[in-house]
Amino acid sequence: METLTALGRGFASAVTLPHLAWALAGTxxxxxxxxxxxxxxxxxxxxxxxxxxxxxxxxxxxxxxxxYYGAMYGGSTTSILINSPGETASIVTAIDGHMMARKGxxxxxxxTAAIGSFVxxxxxxxxxTFFAPPLAAVALRFGPAEYFGxxxxxxxxxxxxxxxxxxxxxxxxxxxxxxxxxxIDQLTGDARFSFGIPQLMDGIxxxxxxxxxxxxxxxxxxxxxxxxxxxxxxxxxxxTGMSREDWSRSWRPWLRGTAIGFxxxxxxxxxxxxxxxxxxxLEKRLSKHPEEFGHGAIEGVAGPEAANNAAAxxxxxxxxxxxxxxxxxxxxxxxxxxxxxxxxxxxxxxxRPDLVWTLIASLYIGNVMLLVLNLPLAxxxxxxxxxxxxxLFGGILVLASVGAYSLNRSVLDLVLLYTVGAVxxxxxVFDIPLVPAVLGLxxxxxxxxxxxxxxxxxxxxxxxxxxxxxxxxxxxxxxAVLAGPYLLRRWLPxxxxx
Amino acid sequence: xxxPSAALAALLLFALTPAPAAADPVYQHLRLIAPAxxxxxxxxxxxVMQQALQSAxxxxxxxxxxxxxxxxxxxxxxxxxxxxxxxxxxxxxxxxMLGAIVTHRSALTLHDVTPVARLLxxxxxxxxxxxxxxxxxxxxxxxxxxxPESISWGGGSAGGTEQILAGLIADAVGVxxxxxxxxxxxxxGELRPSVLGGQVSVGLDGLAGFQPYIDAGTVRALAIxxxxxxxxxxxxxxxxxxxxxxLENWRCVLAPPGVSTAxxxxxxxxxxxxxxxxxxxxxxxxxxxxxxxxxxxxFSTFLESEEARVIAILKKLGTGGDNAPTGPYPVLVxxxxxIFGLVAARGLLRGRSRAAAASGAPTSETIVAxxxxxxxxxxxxxxxxxxxxxxxxxxxxxxxxxxxxxxxxRHPARDAIFAVAVSVGAYLLFARVLQxxxxxxxxxxxx
Numbered sequence: 001m002e003t004l005t006a007l008g009r010g011f012a013s014a015v016t017l018p019h020l021a022w023a024l025a026g027t028x029x030x031x032x033x034x035x036x037x038x039x040x041x042x043x044x045x046x047x048x049x050x051x052x053x054x055x056x057x058x059x060x061x062x063x064x065x066x067x068y069y070g071a072m073y074g075g076s077t078t079s080i081l082i083n084s085p086g087e088t089a090s091i092v093t094a095i096d097g098h099m100m101a102r103k104g105x106x107x108x109x110x111x112t113a114a115i116g117s118f119v120x121x122x123x124x125x126x127x128x129t130f131f132a133p134p135l136a137a138v139a140l141r142f143g144p145a146e147y148f149g150x151x152x153x154x155x156x157x158x159x160x161x162x163x164x165x166x167x168x169x170x171x172x173x174x175x176x177x178x179x180x181x182x183x184i185d186q187l188t189g190d191a192r193f194s195f196g197i198p199q200l201m202d203g204i205x206x207x208x209x210x211x212x213x214x215x216x217x218x219x220x221x222x223x224x225x226x227x228x229x230x231x232x233x234x235x236x237x238x239x240t241g242m243s244r245e246d247w248s249r250s251w252r253p254w255l256r257g258t259a260i261g262f263x264x265x266x267x268x269x270x271x272x273x274x275x276x277x278x279x280x281x282l283e284k285r286l287s288k289h290p291e292e293f294g295h296g297a298i299e300g301v302a303g304p305e306a307a308n309n310a311a312a313x314x315x316x317x318x319x320x321x322x323x324x325x326x327x328x329x330x331x332x333x334x335x336x337x338x339x340x341x342x343x344x345x346x347x348x349x350x351x352r353p354d355l356v357w358t359l360i361a362s363l364y365i366g367n368v369m370l371l372v373l374n375l376p377l378a379x380x381x382x383x384x385x386x387x388x389x390x391x392l393f394g395g396i397l398v399l400a401s402v403g404a405y406s407l408n409r410s411v412l413d414l415v416l417l418y419t420v421g422a423v424x425x426x427x428x429v430f431d432i433p434l435v436p437a438v439l440g441l442x443x444x445x446x447x448x449x450x451x452x453x454x455x456x457x458x459x460x461x462x463x464x465x466x467x468x469x470x471x472x473x474x475x476x477x478x479x480a481v482l483a484g485p486y487l488l489r490r491w492l493p494x495x496x497x498x
Numbered sequence: 499x500x501x502p503s504a505a506l507a508a509l510l511l512f513a514l515t516p517a518p519a520a521a522d523p524v525y526q527h528l529r530l531i532a533p534a535x536x537x538x539x540x541x542x543x544x545x546v547m548q549q550a551l552q553s554a555x556x557x558x559x560x561x562x563x564x565x566x567x568x569x570x571x572x573x574x575x576x577x578x579x580x581x582x583x584x585x586x587x588x589x590x591x592x593x594x595m596l597g598a599i600v601t602h603r604s605a606l607t608l609h610d611v612t613p614v615a616r617l618l619x620x621x622x623x624x625x626x627x628x629x630x631x632x633x634x635x636x637x638x639x640x641x642x643x644x645x646p647e648s649i650s651w652g653g654g655s656a657g658g659t660e661q662i663l664a665g666l667i668a669d670a671v672g673v674x675x676x677x678x679x680x681x682x683x684x685x686x687g688e689l690r691p692s693v694l695g696g697q698v699s700v701g702l703d704g705l706a707g708f709q710p711y712i713d714a715g716t717v718r719a720l721a722i723x724x725x726x727x728x729x730x731x732x733x734x735x736x737x738x739x740x741x742x743x744x745l746e747n748w749r750c751v752l753a754p755p756g757v758s759t760a761x762x763x764x765x766x767x768x769x770x771x772x773x774x775x776x777x778x779x780x781x782x783x784x785x786x787x788x789x790x791x792x793x794x795x796x797f798s799t800f801l802e803s804e805e806a807r808v809i810a811i812l813k814k815l816g817t818g819g820d821n822a823p824t825g826p827y828p829v830l831v832x833x834x835x836x837i838f839g840l841v842a843a844r845g846l847l848r849g850r851s852r853a854a855a856a857s858g859a860p861t862s863e864t865i866v867a868x869x870x871x872x873x874x875x876x877x878x879x880x881x882x883x884x885x886x887x888x889x890x891x892x893x894x895x896x897x898x899x900x901x902x903x904x905x906x907x908r909h910p911a912r913d914a915i916f917a918v919a920v921s922v923g924a925y926l927l928f929a930r931v932l933q934x935x936x937x938x939x940x941x942x943x944x945x
Contacts, residue, residue, distance in 0.1 A: 039934070046536040046564065047934075050548055143697030167845065171838035177831045184568050184602060187682050188656055191568075191602055192828065198575035201602065202567025223870040223904050322694065323710060325687045332536040334687070339545065341784055343710040390905035391916050394898035397874075398924055401881060401897065402890075406934045408565055410576065411886055418878045430846055448827050456681055457650045457698060 003130055010357030014365055019062055022055075023362050026063035027369045030070020035078055035086050037211050038403020041071035042328035049336055057340040058355050062362040064336065065316075068329050069121055069363065072272070072309045073370050076113040080301070081106055081384050082396055084215030088206055089272040089308035091438055092280045094214060095161075096293060096300030103296050106385060110378035111241040112250045112298055113305040118371040120258040120306035124313030125363045127262055128320075136321040139266050144454035145464045149474030150267070151447035154274045155439075156481040157281035163294065163433035172432050175423075176440020179204050183445075187452055199412045208404055209441050212417045213434045215400040217424020219393045224425060241378060250302040253283050257306030264307075265314020265326075272311035272327070273442055276304035281481075313363070320344055320356060524768045525557040529935075531581075531589040533573020535566035538685050539704065540590040543617065543749050546781040547590075547772065554775035556768050563935060569598030569655045571606070578610045581754040585761035588614060588769075592749035594658040596805060600812050601657025612753040612762060613801055615769045616792040618782065619746040620704040622663050622723040623733070627696040628716055635720040635739045638700065639671050646677040652689050652698035656682040657812060659747040660702040663723060665815040666743045667736070676816045693717060704747055705731065706785045730786065748790055750797065766794050873904035889939015890929075894921035 013019065033044045045064050052060040075087035080097035093113065100109040127135075142150075162169025182193045183203030194200035242250070260282065261275040283303040284293045293300050318324040323345030325331035337344050342352060349356055384392070404417040427434060458464040466472050528551065532544040544562045551557045565573035570591065577589045591608065599607050624635070632638040642649045646668070653660025661682070665675040681698055683689040686707040693701030693708075694716055701708070701717070705728075711717045712731070719733035725744040727735060736743045753765055772778055773791045782789055792800055877900025884893040898917035903910065929936045 039928075042536060043934075046562075049545060050552075050560075050562075140691055140695035143692060143695060165842075165845070167838055167841050171835070171842045174831060174835040174838055178835045181828050181831060186656065186684060196605070198568075198572055198604070198606070202572050219901065220871060220874060223874055223901075224867045226867060226870050226905055318691070322691070324691050324694075326691075328535065331538075331687055335536060335542060335545065338542070338785075339549070345710045345714065347710060347714055388906070390902040390913065393905055394902040394913070394917065395920055397877070397901050398894045398898050398920055401885070401894065402924055402928055402934075402936065405885065405890075405936070406928065408567070408572070408576070409563070409580075409935060411882060414882050414885065418882070430842075432842070444831070452825065453681055456679060459647045459679065 006353060006357045007129060010361035013358040014361040022059045022063045023066050023366050024369055026066020027070040027366050030067035031074035034071035034074020037084055037086050037215060037399055038207050040087055041068045042332050045332045058358050061359045064333055065359055065363050066366045069366050070370055072312045073117050073374050076305050077381055080109045083218045085210055088210060089276055091210060092276040092304040093301055096297050099296035106382035107379045108242045108246050109301050110381055112302045114374040116254040116302045116306040117309040118367055119254045120310040121367040123258045124262045124310040128313050128317055129360055132317045132321045135266050136318050139318055142267055144450045145468050145471040148447055148450040148454055149471040151443050153474050153478040154277055154443055156478050157277040158436050158439055160281035160284045161435045164431055168432045169436050173436035173440045176437035177444040180441045180444030186449055199410050205407050206441055207407060208413055208416050209420055210438055211400045211403050212420025213424035215396050216421025219396055220421055220425035221428040246298050249298050253299045253303035254306040257303040258310040261307035261310030262314045265311030266317045272308040275307040275311045279303040279307035523555055523558045525586055528557045528560045529587040530562050532562055532564050533570035536564055544590050550772050550775050550777040553777050556771050570595040571598050571602055571604045574606055577754055578606050583756040584754050585757055588765060589752045591752050593747050596808050597657040600809055608801060610755055612755060612757055613798045614751040614753050614765050614794055616748055616750045616790050616797045618787040619748045619790040620787055621746055622702055623705045623708050623719050624721045625701045625708050625717040625719050627693060628718055643673060646673050647679050650679045650681050650698040651700050652681045652683060652692050653702040654685055662811050663702055663745050665811060667741055670741045670743050675814050870904040873900050877901050886937045889941050890936040891921045891925050891941055
């Protein structure tokens with residue numbers, strides 16, 4: 001009840017003209033940076049910080065919240081249309097979303113992504129409103145051992161991403177894991193596989209791998225196939241959006257994606273990428289048509305897109321209640337809070353309730369704005385597919401080079417980007433799936449580090465992984481996900497046959 | 499998005515700010531480099547500097563560029579190579595970078611840059627979660643002496659200030675510093691949940707990082723690394739509790755190598771004016787930073803002695819490599835890559851020989867495909883070679899044009915127009931609107 005009155009006051013303050021204007025500015029800008037590969041919300045908020053010094057903190061944070069949510073909406077657009085994810089959280093979307101676009105159903109894919117993002121964003125913001133403090137308390141019970149268990153569970157999702165051949169899928173995964181070895185070992189400070197090149201000391205940026213494999217690799221591959229067969233060129237131009245069947249196949253994935261994304265977002269581990277993988281695997285397992293996955297299943301877009309937006313809201317839980325940033329954007333927002341002399345954390349809700357509740361209220365409003373902004377845009381964006389292909393691919397390479405260069409302002413990153421692009425093209429030619437490599441690069445270093453940290457804390461005792469209940473549960477769950485389908489097939493042959 | 503009340507607020511702010519000491523700004527534009535991701539200590543310092551320099555009228559405008567990674571040593575490498583001799587750029591640095599240079603055995607050191615000024619110092623606080631059995635530092639040290647490995651010390655990156663402090667404490671109480679079970683986190687943001695949740699026994703961080711949690715009672719401060727008690731913190735010093743250690747994490751400003759004496763004096767003067775300005779004073783108070791200003795000469799001397807001290811401590815701690823095995827994980831991963839690579843290659847070769855037997859000689863389509871790939875490869879090579887020398891616009895135009903030609907050679911003129919338009923448009927959008935530094939190159943004066 002108390003929460004509702006506070007939220008009501010928040011809405012009263014958010015629905016003033018200036019605050020609405022800032023929310024609109026933030027969501028529009030956020031959508032734009034989400035679309036651009038390599039330019040993320042963290043960078044955008046950091047760039048805007050000095051400009052917002054003259055604003056009151058509430059207006060600034062309304063805009064930052066809008067940018068953050070908006071980037072999650074925009075990230076899917078390039079994934080679906082040109083197979084080059086704008087954000088890491090939209091990698092999974094590219095698999096089925098881009099296949100849908102090739103079949104002329106780009107508008108339907110964009111629509112389910114937008115509505116799924118809205119549903120997830122709104123439900124997750126409701127959860128943020130009412131359950132933030134208890135959720136944050138649960139998140140604190142996760143230590144390195146639990147995070148290791150979580151990464152193991154996330155690794156099992158690779159089973160859904162292997163593509164046509166298990167061997168080639170695992171080759172891709174190990175390629176990603178190997179790339180993850182490069183850089184300074186955080187626990188000892190030793191440089192590994194960096195060959196004395198300073199830029200490699202921090203490892204290979206996931207964004208370089210994503211832009212290289214997808215955007216550059218796709219361009220090279222299309223050039224390679226150019227003049228051979230024209231089957232991949234879209235002949236149907238249907239910009240109508242979702243059919244009745246699309247709706248009935250989308251709403252469950254939206255809700256499941258939210259249920260996965262929000263709690264995983266609250267945990268300070270991996271941000272909004274891991275939930276998208278988990279959601280994709282779950283949808284493939286639950287689907288009546290698992291064979292459609294990888295060839296344009298709408299569930300493969302609806303679930304992950306809902307999951308990444310729900311996770312984005314989840315990240316705000318530890319930020320607002322404990323002052324703990326669990327993603328790059330949250331870290332920048334924390335700096336912004338501090339520059340205004342505010343300290344997010346246990347005392348913020350009591351010291352500045354006006355600011356917190358106006359921010360939360362404007363997240364609801366921002367979500368509505370994003371839906372209104374993105375729904376009509378879906379059919380407009382879908383027409384990008386009509387741009388002459390040679391100009392489209394020229395533009396993609398230029399944008400990819402901006403994204404890679406601006407990460408560290410280093411020409412070496414450009415060299416890496418194009419090398420990875422050549423590898424990506426080769427992988428396509430030999431039918432090696434790309435996504436397991438990205439999964440390996442994200443999860444490999446994370447799981448190694450958490451494993452060794454957990455063992456170090458326990459003084460070398462490996463039993464921590466089974467004696468800590470949450471960790472043990474996660475590991476058992478991971479085994480069940482891997483072995484489950486085989487066991488089911490063995491025990492219930494008739495059920496598997498249907 | 500113009501907004502009357504914001505404009506009014508800005509105007510009010512302007513009117514209330516004391517008139518700048520210098521009528522003309524020292525710099526039209528000063529670039530500040532934070533060799534860390536947004537959100538960390540160097541980023542914070544750079545942004546406070548930006549705010550203070552601008553509002554005190556010392557610079558007309560100023561920008562912060564983040565070059566994150568490897569405890570600042572990646573930023574250092576970039577600064578030394580790409581900014582050599584540049585007069586209007588400064589980088590944040592400090593004790594943590596000094597430790598990282600030793601730990602990572604970096605080829606570049608702070609001898610490769612030009613010291614400008616030491617800015618500030620920050621004390622380290624030693625905390626435990628509220629539910630911890632350790633009520634006082636004496637409780638902690640008693641257990642630590644009995645079973646050193648049972649106490650996990652959580653702190654920032656390996657070789658940084660926190661690990662140095664943990665080692666100094668161990669040494670002072672008679673425990674071999676190499677037995678300290680130090681758990682490195684990539685920064686305060688990643689460390690704090692582990693301390694609040696009781697995952698590590700002890701947390702070490704700058705005071706500003708833990709102050710709100712100490713105030714809220716979720717963590718307990720056992721000691722502060724200052725020499726004397728602080729007025730704003732209810733915690734005894736290490737000295738008071740019989741441990742003869744005090745340590746202050748300091749941050750500083752550096753100029754690139756090879757700057758002229760005039761440029762160095764100009765930067766030093768600007769920083770000196772800034773540290774006396776009101777916005778800087780307010781920031782010091784807000785973050786509990788200590789004013790530790792030293793001018794270029796005094797700072798250079800300090801840097802010499804500090805470097806010798808850090809090397810000696812870290813040698814004692816045994817960081818920096820040789821005795822730290824990284825475990826079997828890399829070997830496993832590389833073995834997996836080799837095995838699956840071989841199996842996949844064998845499968846592909848079989849399929850290939852069957853296909854080759856069926857098709858025969860290369861067709862004209864294959865030749866077209868190789869031509870297209872070769873054209874894009876040329877575009878990419880030109881892009882890599884020219885992006886910093888010739889500038890982004892020229893490099894991107896070449897890249898776009900070559901790619902477009904690879905797909906469709908029929909409209910060279912139309913493609914060229916689009917190539918120029920897209921490159922200039924992208925440059926204006928990213929470099930001007932989004933303020934991402936893209937190299938302007940030879941067209942610098944034109945766009």
